[in-house]
Amino acid sequence: MSCSEFDIIARYFNRQSTIRKDVLLGIGDDCALLIPSLKQYLAISTDTLVSGTHFLPDIDPADLGYKSLAVNLSDLAAMGADPAWVSLALTLPEVNEPWLASFSESLFGLLDYYGMQLIGGDTTKGPLSLTLTINGWVPIDKQLTRSGAKAGHWIYVTGWPGDSAAGLAILQGKLEVADQDQRNYLVKRHLRPQPRILMGQGMRQLATAAIDISDGLLPDLGHILKASGCGARIHLDRLVFSSALTDNCSREQAIRWALTGGEDYELCFTVPEDNRGALDTALSGLGIPYNCIGQITANGGLQLLDGNQVVEFEGSGYDHFSE
């Protein structure tokens, strides 16, 4: 079967299901042309997923299409941004049309859900990998950076951390889950993470710092602490887990996965005492829990408490190159 680079783009990626008013020129020229928004900053983030490093080589292409965009959306969520456009660089070992059909169908499903437009990219031959560069808009001076946390601010986490690592363990044959619903739930949490876009938008002007949990709660909170120049006290007994997680592993394992498992794509954020009421108003209707798990401290370092006990914790989150 002969299918050129241009055929691939025309058949699978040059669909215009969502047409945005700020896209003057999309796929098909040397550059895309976008119309700036006067009262907003442009937020840009890039994520690469490599076969064998970020996903299993036999991943369902529909899951890959979803996840590659979801992890990028998660960065916009952590900035409090509204999703706008994305560029897709897709490197493929061969042209597999059913694979491409399934991948692009799933990708466009999520693009359309968020009113986003695919504006360009590149299609090349080589070992399977994807790089997406996502663009979004943030109202001026309402962005959520990592550097605004101050001593006394409360530390929150959305959703159910630890689920994703459990889902990966199931796929790798390292965790047995007898209940099919619980098994499916955990695997889905790994393969189809829900970007917390609405929560990011809801906490604009209320949160002082935010990050999405891609490497694990501890290392990602560590980025906030480093950028903000402060420390934190975390109460492990305040972590909220899904019942699918706690029904199928020890409490220690659940804590370990939440702290360092990574790929949960929940948000970790900090809120001053005065904004906690407004935060509840903004987030409580969104159907996703958010739990206060600790407090920012003036002194550097991260202290873990379980009840009144200070806990020592070994290990850190995922880092591609550490040995």
Added chain:
Amino acid sequence: MSCSEFDIIARYFNRQSTIRKDVLLGIGDDCALLIPSLKQYLAISTDTLVSGTHFLPDIDPADLGYKSLAVNLSDLAAMGADPAWVSLALTLPEVNEPWLASFSESLFGLLDYYGMQLIGGDTTKGPLSLTLTINGWVPIDKQLTRSGAKAGHWIYVTGWPGDSAAGLAILQGKLEVADQDQRNYLVKRHLRPQPRILMGQGMRQLATAAIDISDGLLPDLGHILKASGCGARIHLDRLVFSSALTDNCSREQAIRWALTGGEDYELCFTVPEDNRGALDTALSGLGIPYNCIGQITANGGLQLLDGNQVVEFEGSGYDHFSE
């Protein structure tokens, strides 16, 4: 040697040699934040380079750092855009610090030359490849698209097409060039293509269509013809070659490399009769030749003439997936 993903970014990529006023937040948060320009469109383009497909695995990292940015700049040039920012997604099989130092030194050299800022990206482990997403500004309604060519407009090409393919042939041991200066020139034309940014800026409002020659003059001109809904007549005897090229291969080979060799990163563009004088004024001081090689026709199709002879030509430009 232990060197984490964050160490790599901090040591080699978080330099701020150029600080742009439109960059509110660069490397180091969930997203970069950019300040839109009111009277300009944002131009975005993405290019991926894969080891073994786009460059030889033993390429000098300094050449790779240069070329990965230059091919992206070439897309901005073809749109008439002013370079602004770039995101770099770098996938590496291992951490090789001398390699990274050389790569990033070269990349930042070209970034600084164009007053650009690296705003983010991703560093991952896997088979060597790079994806750059470049951003530039174009004054509103002065962009150079592919779709504005009309019958009667003159077709121009900048520089010396065919050199890059000859340089690649030298590196592959397929072309012998005894003269060391000529050899170095041709290899440099392949490894260090000069993006025609100044020429793209100079032809804004004068050219009606433009494209950069990445796949070869014929297929790339073909994109203009398709987008503009017209045909063209090209006079092969008007192609201008470097003496390094004509001294070392037959005229037929030079023509073949110019038409289908690819990677010249020259500009092919169309200009109405009335703008030719202004074009000379705008471009003649830039030190790069630009030659009229033919004319747009109303009827579809591309006719090649050599003197008064119609020439049949087999073969097309580079396509990653065609067989």
